Amino acid sequence: MSNTFREYVKKIGSGVHTGKDLTREEAADAMKLMLLGEATPAQIGAFLIVHRIKRPTPEELAGMLDTYAELGPKLEVDNLSFNYPVTVLGTPYDGRARIAPVTVLTAIILATVGVPVVLHGGERMPTKYGVPLVTLWQGLGVDFSRFSLEDSQNILEKTGLSFVYLPNHFPQAQQLITYREQIGKRPPLSALELMWSPCSSPKVHLICGFVHPPTENLFRETLKLRNFHHFTTVKGLEGSCDLPQSRTAIIGMNQPNDNPKWERLFLHPQDYQFKGKDVPLESTEELLKQMQQVLEGENNPLMSLAIYNGGFYLWRCGVCNDLKTGFDEAKTLLTSGKVRQKLQEIQG
Template sequence: MTEAMSQEFRGYLKKIGSGVHTSKNLSRQESAAATRLMLQQQATPAQIGAYLIAHRIKRATVDEMAGILDAFELLGPQVPEIDNPQPVAVFSVPYDGRSRTAPLLPLIALLLATEGNPVLMHGGTCMPTKYGVPLVDLWKGLGIDWTALTLEQAHQVLSETGLSMVYLPQHFSLAHQLVDYRDQIGKRPTLATAELLWCPYAGNRHQFSGFVHPPTERLLQDVFALRGNVYPYTTIKGLEGSCDLPCDRTNIIGVYNPDNDPPFERLFLSARDHDLGGAEVPLESTETLLAQMHQVIAGQKSPLLPAVLWSGGFYLWHLKLCPDLRSGIEKVRSLLQEGKVASTLQHLCQKISACS
């Protein structure tokens, strides 16, 4: 760390942290520079903590969020494009996991890969402030360990199996070293919102971002537009900010496709219209959840099955793997009962093992 760098960062901190009447927003370029200084530890720990909490209180602007993503793109990993006619489904979900309802993404990813649509996830370890169950732990419970793969191996596995994960501690250690600050300040920083927008894939994709509050979705849309996004994306008011579709209420979904006129449309879908409505499955424990996941993969009766049929059917339809939602739901049922999802998981286990 150099004195000049910490003085530069001090200027950015002073600008956003001066209070209601005198603080100012950063430009996109200033936000990118400040984020680079944090990622590269060229700001002091006191400066980083103060900046994160000040930004949390002020709330990031569209320009500031775009700058954060510019820094992520410059310093972070990018999985090279694979040879597949289908766009890679990139899931951007909260890194601090789920604590109340059962997460479904590993099962959704297996379903999509079984039908030939590749999936790339990204995430880390158990993380503040929710300390919910992280995706990587669920995958370990299914026999898949993403944590030791190099980025090149992650790319290879994606190309050969249609499934992979960018694991923050292994592939983006610069960002992972800022995780402790989340615990120390006791709040999700602006970086947590950036993770809902970040896409560590260099090729043709369809990005999915979960959200809880409507202003977050508006921010996502505006940042995508400012950064010149040319790929489809979908925003989902999902369970605990995830991309899992609720079964107990109407789903609110935003769909952006640059080839459509208008490019953005709103979907309102109800599981009750397909006899799949009901209470959400609670997350009782990781062990119970994994047992339920194994039941689903084996084509057995499980409390998770209606939720998997609902979310899985939506994604098969939405990614044009089925002609309509109802046929997507039935396709999920047949893939599970015929053991095809189990075969996909077995194939993935073999490929991961070959990398070790």
């Protein structure tokens, strides 16, 4: 048992009138005690459920991410030979259960034009047990679960796309996953996965998906504390960074200038002839079939969503000067076979 960790639980768990938030340093230490297994399971479970009820502060999340940066894996990105900064796509680890994802297709589209992309996650996990990204990659012939961190680094340098796989690359964080099932709720750790960059430098472009509007401000304040100034927030499909076609996309953009500027974008799909229903996720097998068809340039319900998302991110990452050009370019890349060729390169 950790006496220090017990004090942290007491501090945040003393109720509305006497409970207090942790400092950034205390939150960093609490996370370290959990990752290193110095806190007991009872202490960790108590901390996670109390912290969910209390709601984490930006300072607490910044401290926890400080420890992720200290103990977690880091892909070296400073000396990559690409013309664009690395884009990190932050997607909920518990996957997708209702609407078909296009995050993997977006990543390949960006890599095709020289925007390096890093994704991260693990296997199916609570509380949703949705389809994780690693399963989709496996279905497309790339098994990131078998790669070492060195392999992932080499793939990033060679192809401009890589994946940090929790069970292999960050087992300390992986061992905390079981608590999600035991407490029956997403703990505050689930917010970390949307903001975490498993890269060696803060000079990356973070894409953070979210569901609830207060989460966006939590992202902004936390990332500001951690000196991450190039980021995009997306009220996306099931909390991911996938833009919806069925409603207006609510997007926040922080620009990495000397004086960082926050901008709001309400993207209406009907303005670009993308208005329609989001594609239901019927099964993993059907989704993979649809993704393969898109990569072959065939028109199906998922193609429109892939073009919409790919085009937006081509514009947001600086490849295209305006959204219409981005959408046109995404369509061309998919129908010409260039994205399929990029996948073949990643497959090795």
